[in-house]
Amino acid sequence: KAGVTxxxxxxxxxxxxxxxxSCSPISGHRSVSWYQQTPGQGLQFLFEYFSExxxxxxxxxxRFSGRQFSNSxxxxxxxxxxxxxxxxxxxxxxxxxxTEAFFGQGTRLxxx
Amino acid sequence: EDQVTQSPEALRLQEGESxxxxxxxxxxxxxxxxxxxxxxxxxxxxxxxxxxxxxEKEKERLKATLTKKESFxxxxxxxxxxxxxYLCAVQDYGQNFVFGPGTRLSVLP
Numbered sequence: 001k002a003g004v005t006x007x008x009x010x011x012x013x014x015x016x017x018x019x020x021x022s023c024s025p026i027s028g029h030r031s032v033s034w035y036q037q038t039p040g041q042g043l044q045f046l047f048e049y050f051s052e053x054x055x056x057x058x059x060x061x062x063r064f065s066g067r068q069f070s071n072s073x074x075x076x077x078x079x080x081x082x083x084x085x086x087x088x089x090x091x092x093x094x095x096x097x098x099t100e101a102f103f104g105q106g107t108r109l110x111x112x
Numbered sequence: 113e114d115q116v117t118q119s120p121e122a123l124r125l126q127e128g129e130s131x132x133x134x135x136x137x138x139x140x141x142x143x144x145x146x147x148x149x150x151x152x153x154x155x156x157x158x159x160x161x162x163x164x165x166x167x168e169k170e171k172e173r174l175k176a177t178l179t180k181k182e183s184f185x186x187x188x189x190x191x192x193x194x195x196x197x198y199l200c201a202v203q204d205y206g207q208n209f210v211f212g213p214g215t216r217l218s219v220l221p
Contacts, residue, residue: 004155033209043156043199043211056208090155097207100146103155 002027004093004104012110018079021107025072025093031055032074033101034066037088049074050097081111114139116212118200124218125190133185133215135200143207145183147176148199150214156199159185190219 005024013019025032033056034046045058049068066076072093078085088108092101115138125131137145144163148156160169162178169176173194175186185198197214 006155035211042213043201045209045211048207048209056206088153092155098143098203100144100158100161101209102158103148105155106153108153 004091004102006089006091006104006107008107009105010108010110012112013081015081015083015111017081018077019081019109021076021078021089021091021109023074023076023091023093023104025074025091026102029093029095029102030072031094031097032068032072033092033094034074034076035090035092036060037090037106038086043090046076048097055097078109083111085109086111114202114204114208114210116200116202116210118198118212118215120215121213122216122218124220125187127191127219127221128189130186130188130190132187133198133217135183135185135212136181137183137200137202137212138181139202139204139210141205143203143205145178146201146203147174147183147185148201150197150199159198187217190217192219192221195219 007022031050033048037043048056052068063079068074088106090106092103117136119134147159150156160176165180199214200212
């Protein structure tokens with residue numbers, strides 16, 4: 001059974017640019033969550049999508065947005081990148097909202 | 113607001129030296145407590161889910177326990193390959209998911 005797939009694995013962007021990250025969940029999983037992980041702040045929740053609807057949102061600025069498609073694949077977009085957005089972005093999928101989350105390998109974003 | 117703290121921040125053990133990691137939590141209503149292991153540069157790997165006080169789960173050298181205020185991850189006779197960061201997370205009935213800062217475990221041969 002394939003795990004959660006995130007693309008790309010590594011990304012370097014310049015301040016002010018925008019970026020789109022992709023996540024393909026485990027087959028049959030309808031919930032996809034996104035997290036930002038930095039050494040200083042740990043794992044911080046960005047948002048969760050279930051059946052194409054955003055169900056929960058963390059405390060991040062509006063520059064961070066996401067969406068989920070009918071096949072449960074999800075994308076996350078960050079506009080007007082700042083140096084502080086450099087982090088490991090992790091996607092996790094669950095069968096539904098109350099089950100354990102399975103994580104992808106993450107996308108390492110570096111903003112220069 | 114849900115909160116999770118973990119202690120110690122870092123732990124260094126000799127191979128075979130058993131110990132425990134602590135996860136203390138404050139949550140409006142606990143739906144589940146989760147333990148993950150994370151290796152550097154990789155995504156967290158699911159280990160256990162605990163739902164109610166008194167529950168215990170085991171996997172190889174790891175055993176997780178849960179009380180009303182905290183959870184422990186006991187590591188028995190650890191090996192160097194157990195070196196990783198161990199993360200604890202809680203989920204409330206609003207399905208909010210909050211992670212702790214983690215414990216960095218190093219097991220020396």
